Amino acid sequence: MAVVSFSCNRFSGDKATIKFWAMGNEGELVAQLIPEFERNNPNIHVVVQQLPWTAAHEKLLTAFAGGSLPDVFQLGNTWLPEFTVLNSLEPLGPFTKKSSVIQLSDYFDGVLKTNIIDSTLYGIPWYVDTRVVYYRKDLLRNAGYKEFPKTWNEVSKLCTIIQRQAKEQGIIRYPFFLPTNEWVPAIALGMQSGGNFLKDEMTRGNFSGAQFNKAYSLLAEFYDKKYSPSGMQLITNLYNSFSEGLIAMYITGPWNIGEFTRRIPSKLQNEWMTAPLPSMDSTYPGNSLPLGTSLVISRTCKQKEAAWKFIEFLGSREQSVSLYKISGNLSPRKSAWEDSSFASNKYIQAFHKQLERVEPLPQVAEWEQIVIRLQIYVEYIATQTMTVDESLKKFDGEVDQMLEKRRWLVEQKKK
Amino acid sequence: MKSTSRTAAAWLFLAPALTAIAIFFVIPVVSALVMSFTDFDIYALGNLHAVRFMGFKNYIRIFETPLFWVAMKNTFYFVIVGAPLSVFVSLGAALMVNSKRAKFKSFFRTVYFLPVVTSLVAVAVVWRYLFHPAHGLLNYALGYFGIAPIDWLGNPDIAMPAIILMAVWKNFGYNMLIFIAGLQNIPEELYEASHMDGAGGWRQFVDITIPMLMPTTVFVVMITIIGYFQLFAEPYVMTEGGPMNATTSIVLMMYEQGFRWWNMGYAAAVAFVLFAVILLFSIIQMLIQRRMQS
Numbered sequence: 097m098a099v100v101s102f103s104c105n106r107f108s109g110d111k112a113t114i115k116f117w118a119m120g121n122e123g124e125l126v127a128q129l130i131p132e133f134e135r136n137n138p139n140i141h142v143v144v145q146q147l148p149w150t151a152a153h154e155k156l157l158t159a160f161a162g163g164s165l166p167d168v169f170q171l172g173n174t175w176l177p178e179f180t181v182l183n184s185l186e187p188l189g190p191f192t193k194k195s196s197v198i199q200l201s202d203y204f205d206g207v208l209k210t211n212i213i214d215s216t217l218y219g220i221p222w223y224v225d226t227r228v229v230y231y232r233k234d235l236l237r238n239a240g241y242k243e244f245p246k247t248w249n250e251v252s253k254l255c256t257i258i259q260r261q262a263k264e265q266g267i268i269r270y271p272f273f274l275p276t277n278e279w280v281p282a283i284a285l286g287m288q289s290g291g292n293f294l295k296d297e298m299t300r301g302n303f304s305g306a307q308f309n310k311a312y313s314l315l316a317e318f319y320d321k322k323y324s325p326s327g328m329q330l331i332t333n334l335y336n337s338f339s340e341g342l343i344a345m346y347i348t349g350p351w352n353i354g355e356f357t358r359r360i361p362s363k364l365q366n367e368w369m370t371a372p373l374p375s376m377d378s379t380y381p382g383n384s385l386p387l388g389t390s391l392v393i394s395r396t397c398k399q400k401e402a403a404w405k406f407i408e409f410l411g412s413r414e415q416s417v418s419l420y421k422i423s424g425n426l427s428p429r430k431s432a433w434e435d436s437s438f439a440s441n442k443y444i445q446a447f448h449k450q451l452e453r454v455e456p457l458p459q460v461a462e463w464e465q466i467v468i469r470l471q472i473y474v475e476y477i478a479t480q481t482m483t484v485d486e487s488l489k490k491f492d493g494e495v496d497q498m499l500e501k502r503r504w505l506v507e508q509k510k511k
Numbered sequence: 512m513k514s515t516s517r518t519a520a521a522w523l524f525l526a527p528a529l530t531a532i533a534i535f536f537v538i539p540v541v542s543a544l545v546m547s548f549t550d551f552d553i554y555a556l557g558n559l560h561a562v563r564f565m566g567f568k569n570y571i572r573i574f575e576t577p578l579f580w581v582a583m584k585n586t587f588y589f590v591i592v593g594a595p596l597s598v599f600v601s602l603g604a605a606l607m608v609n610s611k612r613a614k615f616k617s618f619f620r621t622v623y624f625l626p627v628v629t630s631l632v633a634v635a636v637v638w639r640y641l642f643h644p645a646h647g648l649l650n651y652a653l654g655y656f657g658i659a660p661i662d663w664l665g666n667p668d669i670a671m672p673a674i675i676l677m678a679v680w681k682n683f684g685y686n687m688l689i690f691i692a693g694l695q696n697i698p699e700e701l702y703e704a705s706h707m708d709g710a711g712g713w714r715q716f717v718d719i720t721i722p723m724l725m726p727t728t729v730f731v732v733m734i735t736i737i738g739y740f741q742l743f744a745e746p747y748v749m750t751e752g753g754p755m756n757a758t759t760s761i762v763l764m765m766y767e768q769g770f771r772w773w774n775m776g777y778a779a780a781v782a783f784v785l786f787a788v789i790l791l792f793s794i795i796q797m798l799i800q801r802r803m804q805s
Contacts, residue, residue, distance in 0.1 A: 150751070154770045161556060182557040277754075332644060332662065461553055465772050475755070497572075501554055505561060 112402040113141045115166035117156070119389070120149045122170070122223070125423045126410070133409045140402045153464075160184050167397040168406055170389050173210045176219055178461040179392070185218040186393040186400060188407075192217065197408045202429045206386040206454035213459050219390030220411045221428035223419060225349050226384045226454050227280050227373070228446045230356065234367040235271075235344040244371035246380045248285075248314060251345075255323040258344055273331060273343040274315065274324040276478040279467040280385060281347050285311035287383040287455055288376040293466075294458050294495075299503040301466075301495030304488040311376070312477065312484050319478040326478040335359035338368070347373070349387070350426050353443045370446035372453070379453075386454035388428065426451075462498045469494055547779035556773060569780035579781070581756050582764040585671060589760065590739045593675040597735055598728070600683040605690030606720075620691070624684040631681065635748040638677050639664070664750050667757035674745050674758055681745075682738075686731045693727030694720070729800050733793060740789050761785050 118126050123146035130142050145166065147155050153175065159165045160182055171179060179185050192198050200208060203221055211219035231244055239257040255271035262269035274281050286293060291307025294300065302308065319326045331337045338346065339360050356368060375382030391407045393400055409415060416427040417435045426447055432438060433448055457463060473491045476482040482490070547569055554561040573579050608619050626634065641648050642663035650660040663673040701719050710718070721728075743762035746752055752759035752767070761781065769778030 157553075157556075157773055158770065178553055181553055184557075332665065472756075501550060501552060501561075504563070505554060 111139050111141055112399045113143060114168060114399070114403055114406050115143050115145065116406065117145045117147055117166045117169040119147050119152045119170055119172075122389075122419070122423055122425060123147060125419075128422060129410065129415055129418060133406065136409075137402075137405060140405060142406060163396070165394040165396060167399065167403045168391060168393055170222060171219060171392050172389055173207075173219075173221075173387055174457060174464055176211060176390065176392075177213060177459040177463065180213050180216075180218055181461045184395055186395050186397065187216045187218060188220060188393065188404075189217045191400075191404045191407075192220075195404075195408060197412050202413070202431050204386070204428055204430060204451045204454065206456060207388065207428045207451065210386050210456040210459075211390050219392045220407050222389050222391045222410060223416070223423075223425035224386065224388035224428045224451060225351075225426065226386060226388075226447060226450050227284060227347050227349055228384065228450050229345055229347055229371045229373060230338075230352060231345040231369060231371060232338070232341065232364075232367055233369050234364075235341060244369070244374070246374055247378075248374050248376055248382075251374050252317070252323075255318075255321070259321075259323065267341070269341060270323065270325050270343050272318060272323045272345045273334075273337070274318055274347070274478075275331075276319075276326060276475045277471055279470045279474065282312065282315055282470060282474050283457070283467060284347070284373060284382070284384050285315055285376070287385070288373075290377075292458075294460065294499070296503075297506055298458055298460050299499050299506050301492035301499070303470075303495065304485070304492045309484060309488060312488060314376075315474070316477045316484050320480070324478075326480075339364055350424065350444065350447055353441075354424050356443075370443050372446050372450040381449055381453050384450050384454050386451075386456060388426075460499070460502060462502065465498055466495055469498075543779045543782060546776050547783050549776045551776040551779075553773040555775075565776065569777050570784070572777065573780055573784055578756065578759065578764060579761075582759045582761045585756075585758060586740060586742060586760045588671055589675060589678075589742050590736055592672075593678055594732070594735045594739045596675065597679045597683055597739070598686060598732055600679055601686035601731065602690055602728075604683060604687045605694060608687070609691050609694045620688075623687055626681045627684040629681075631744050632748055634677070634681055635745075639749065642673055665754055667755045670750055670754060670757045674742075674749060677749070678739075678742070678745050682735075686735060689727060689731055690724070693724050697723040729796075733796055736792060736796070737789055740785065740792070761788075 116126075117123075123144065127144055130144065133142060134140065153172075156165070156169065156171075156175075156179070160179075165184060176185075192200055198220055200217075204224065207221050207224050211217055211221060229244060235258060236242075236244065236254065238261060239254055241254055245251050245254055251272065258269060258271040283293075286303075286308045289307040289311040291305055291311075292302055293308065295302040295305070303312075318324045325331065331343065334343075334346070335355065337343050338356075353370070357365070360368060372381030373384050374380075391410060393403045393407065397403050410419075411429075413427075413429050413432050416429055416432045417437060419425050420427055420432070421437055426444065427433065427438070438444060438448075470491065473482075473487045476487045477484055481487075548565055548567070549555075550563050550565050550569070552561075604623050607613060608616055608623070613619070640646075644650060644660055644662045644665065647663070649663065654660065661669055664670050697720065701723070702715055705715055705719060741762050742760040743766065746758040746760055746763055747766070750758045752763050762785065765778045765781040765785070768774045768781060
């Protein structure tokens with residue numbers, strides 16, 4: 097117990113001990129980078145604690161409640177608003193001003209913005225994740241498309257052709273798989289339609305507004321016309337379904353580059369590719385989401401200079417390239433993409449283009465709750481349990497209820 | 512004078528236990544009850560001034576939440592199917608292990624009790640293999656009979672039966688031990704006397720074992736139902752409440768609300784609703800038992 101409660105200010109001689117919590121696979125791999133840091137900074141010792149992603153959110157909140165947050169921790173981009181509501185994060189602006197390593201202009205704009213709340217910077221992006229389309233080149237070629245279409249209208253046309261060709265051959269094929277248990281496509285389409293998800297100073301849902309309705313109707317069309325299966329039972333194994341041609345296109349993240357390379361049979365290895373999201377208007381690529389994680393310093397940390405040194409190390413261009421090499425995680429720093437290891441991977445180029453066009457999600461503490469709930473409503477329209485208008489109105493009602501406290505707090509502030 | 516000092520001594524001896532109960536039971540329960548009338552949430556965790564008194568609003572909101580009714584339905588499904596099944600399996604195992612003709616009694620007793628003391632997380636890992644749609648042992652066995660593979664944990668209609676199967680397997684050993692104790696308390700003379708009167712095995716079971724085992728059975732049923740209402744760990748480690756909320760139980764919903772979203776006020780209210788349901792069930796059961804005895 098004593099070790100836990102004094103961990104933040106435990107010095108042995110002049111040596112500072114930094115407690116660092118990292119999640120998932122990266123939490124394990126980051127241990128490989130730390131010896132170099134400790135060599136360069138002999139008076140700082142780093143202790144890494146690995147958290148599984150599924151329990152990380154609960155763990156961090158309970159750690160805050162128990163006053164035992166670590167000095168430095170990794171935070172999902174969408175979790176940042178919650179932890180600023182708790183007033184648990186140290187503003188990092190003063191540190192970056194003095195730093196020659198962390199140059200904010202080197203970060204992808206949309207990614208950096210997710211770390212700025214009410215014009216205060218709270219996190220330094222560590223690695224990024226955005227969503228692009230993975231597609232079967234051969235199936236698109238047969239349909240007369242050498243490249244991935246740039247607009248959703250074109251995608252819709254492409255789906256019709258693929259579907260018709262499959263029917264002629266007597267094959268079941270769903271051209272564009274949009275899982276009904278995912279909120280990402282719905283939110284990406286919503287962003288592209290140009291609407292705000294929340295209104296009235298982000299205290300009420302705006303999903304039934306005209307823009308999101310347009311995006312959501314497009315999504316409904318994919319299910320109605322059977323471009324995508326409207327349940328999850330059919331696709332038990334994504335990689336098999338993709339290899340067998342049961343599906344031809346799918347929106348997913350960078351981790352699947354490795355999986356596709358490993359799991360898709362060698363004869364098909366040259367027949368898959370990635371492309372940025374198509375767009376709902378004439379701009380290209382269409383907007384996608386800036387996901388990924390950032391490094392933050394706990395406000396209660398007693399040795400912030402040492403903690404910052406550690407963040408500077410992990411956030412440097414060199415270490416961001418090293419992290420990519422050992423884990424495949426993409427760098428949030430534009431200059432890292434010039435490194436040969438990034439340039440030589442043809443699959444990540446789509447992610448590069450996409451990262452130039454990502455926009456932050458609404459920064460409210462309830463956002464995670466909102467999108468998880470949205471999943472259920474995606475399912476409702478996919479299975480035609482509800483009409484688009486009906487389900488969006490109902491969803492807005494639920495969102496309004498989730499934001500009730502926020503509404504009250506905003507009103508209190510005005511008084 | 513002597514009696515007061517004896518009372519004082521008794522209090523003194525009880526004090527450590529009572530203090531522990533007060534600190535770890537009474538205070539948390541009372542504060543949870545108070546919390547259930549407030550909107551204690553993530554904002555309140557950051558700033559205590561953001562707590563509001565809500566009256567019964569949390570309770571009203573619970574009944575308006577569709578997920579609550581889904582969780583309620585799932586929990587009842589688990590209790591109504593799982594609890595009797597568990598009791599029957601335990602009784603069956605107890606009878607077999609306790610039978611005079613059985614060999615290696617203590618070996619089987621230990622084997623059947625093993626799942627109870629095994630960590631659930633370890634059990635879950637093994638059962639996830641068993642349930643695997645493509646490589647699982649269960650589907651392999653079904654394939655032997657020409658039955659198509661079942662997506663045990665992925666199909667919303669099958670997931671709950673799969674969880675019940677695992678829960679029964681995991682827990683029956685405990686009740687089995689209680690049943691064995693009950694069986695061993697039945698005087699041997701009763702069986703000998705009935706044997707003289709010409710009663711066969713079945714008659715003995717119906718007219719001696721079952722009535723004599725009644726108090727044990729009532730206890731086991733009660734404990735099992737109360738325990739099964741609090742279904743949490745199995746879906747938490749196996750399915751996280753999915754697919755399509757098909758295995759979300761009341762306690763899992765409460766956990767998610769409380770520790771995932773930090774809606775502590777609301778989660779506390781859910782806890783007291785569950786408490787009321789369990790209390791109601793226990794009262795009904797006691798009334799039935801009393802009527803049966805009179």
